[in-house]
Amino acid sequence: MTDATSAPASPPSRRARVRAPELIGKGGWLNTGEMSYTLADLRGRVVILDFWTFCCINCLHVLDELRELEEKHRDTVVIIGVHSPKFVHEAEHQSVVDAVERYGVHHPVLDDPELATWKQYAVRAWPTLVVIDPEGYVVAQHAGEGHAHAIAKLVEELEAEHAAKGTLRRGDGPYVPPEPVATGLRFPGKALVLPGGHFLVSDSTRHQLVELDADGETVVRRIGTGVRGFGPDSFSEPQGLALLPDGKVIVADTVNHALRTYDPVSGAIETVAGTGRQWWQGSPTDGPALEVDLSSPWDVAWWADRVWIAMAGVHQLWTYDPATGTVGVAAGTTNEGLVDGPAAEAWFAQPSGLAAAGDRLWIADSETSALRYVERAGEGDGQADGFVIRTAVGAGLFDFGHRDGAAEQALLQHPLGVTALPDGSVAVSDTYNHALRRYDPATGEVTTLATDLREPSDAVLVGEDIVVVESARHRLTRLRLPEEAVKVEAVAHRTQREATEVAPGALRLDVVFTAPTGQKLDTRYGPSTRLLVSATPPGLLAEGDGAGTDLHRELVLADGVTEGVLHVSAMAASCDDDPANEYPACHVHQQDWGVPVRVGDTGTSRLALVLAGLGA
DSSP states (O other), X not given: OOOTTTOSSOOOOTTOOEEOOOOOOTTXXXXXXXXXXXXXXXXXXXXXXXXXXXXXXXXXXXXXXXXXXXXXXXXXXXXXXXXXXXXXXXXXXXXXXXXHHHTTOOSOEEEOTTOHHHHHTTOOSSSEEEEEOTTSEEEEEEESBSOHHHHHHHHHHHHHHHHHHXXXXXXXXXXXXXXXXXXXXXXXXXXXXXXXXXXXXXXXXXXEEEEEOTTSSSEEEEESOSSSOOSTTOOSSOOOEEEOTTSOEEEEEGGGTEEEEXXXXXXXXXXXXXXXXXXXXXXXXXXXXXXXXXXXXXXXEEETTEEEEEEGGGTEEEEEETTXXXXXXXXXXXXXXXXXXXXXXXXXXXXXXXXXETTXXXXXXXXXXXXXXXXXXXXXXXXXXXXXXXXXXXXXXXXXXXXXXETTTOBOSSOOEXXXXXXXXXXXXXXXXXXXXXXXXXXXXXXEEEOXXXXXXXXXXXXTEEEEEEGXXXXXXXXXXXXXXXXXXXXXXXXXOOOEEEOSSEEEEEEEEOOOTTEEEOOTTSOOEEEEEEEESGGGEEEOOEEESSSEEEEEEOTTOOEEEXXXXXXXXXXXXXXXXXXXXXXXXXXXXXXXXXXXXXXXXXXXXXXXXXXX
């Protein structure tokens, strides 16, 4: 992405009568049978606005969190996804259409490419959930993950209250499912070449693996039921694939938060890591593989005698050791950003692609639009052994584009895949640029190998050809590795989110958190809240960075720095407030914010971020 003991004042009651702004989106409505809606059309229903963007792993987590609530209260609740793009590619209408199908979004979606509704609701983070009561008033706002239980409780209260008042309207909602499309693959994610020359592809939207003939088209067999699940023969949006030394394939079963193995000879599927539950702050980070929770593993690679995992959901790299049956964190702090150095201190942002190449493990770090790598520490790295993280291409969370040339100024846009090439260079599936790029460590140059691909998410080598997973064209595309680069007009972008004007000097940061009804902050084992603050550039903050347990902080902006990004990570744990219950149910609420700021004399001296409740 403040409890009562740390907030300067209690936040307003959720009953504050704040009229919900109208829903506006230049891209129009999806999943409504071409109908458009206003809030007046939805009067009498509980409306939940889900501000999301399809690049954001936390947004995808929330989509899954909401599925049960959506089904249970389908006659009283209308969930509306307000798609609010970060990347230029996400502002393209067809890309939103594809994402809605790709991720199984079964409610209306408003395509808001200009962030009009985002601005009306003063949203600051993906994802953000806003609850509107049947009379059209905003009654709650939640940023980040872990709020489904609180919203479910609030929905029950609103149903009872408005049924008694006669203002609740039951019935079918506005969702109209689109017509299914027949294709051999549907939004495939990753691929590998099996020893016999066939391809194995993760057919992510259909929750299957598909074996294709060497032509890359003919279906040999489908693996898995095709129904989302965590049974012995089912997957949930699988992504990464890698061959193990014993001939089995390890599968990143992404939405099941698990690693599975598939034996191409026997057809057997086995769970080898993960519990099926999502990892949360405070959970174990190492131990027996089947007892430790994972979080949206997106890709896998065999390197340094173990399986490396691109753990997109927590911005880390983990490893799984089949010899010992254990997993553990290998790199990353869970903070989202681009920071190199010793593996334990590095920051990532949704690592989504891995490729082993000799003494390096290459990483497509999607949210920083970066190509990075792991290698063993050497002299000058400040550590005697272990691994270090380095960046080859990429500037950070808010800079992206399509620019070739020297690596230090080259730009990518949300790459999802990376492939080692025979000459020591790497091919990057530059997903949101619809291109295949190449980085050559020998020259430090970035070039473009191919364009006019559609959301390429992976590529594999077959002789002198490279076979690209064209995810949004639902196919594998074979290309001859070109000897010359494609000439592409350079473009550079920054996120279109408006910067917050802040006054120079002291800046009060408040994270607003109100425990859900019937719950209290969990202080049985120490502080129940956590706040971590940093900045890009680091010199933006003269005071106030670092970790603490209060959800407020006095920051001091440095003299002479006029703009930057404040990175704020907040967590709060709440439990059922029932003294008679020895084992109360507990929940973690968490969010990371990247807040662009611009320093000016007319700016604010207080920055309030809503984790849960109604804002300041």
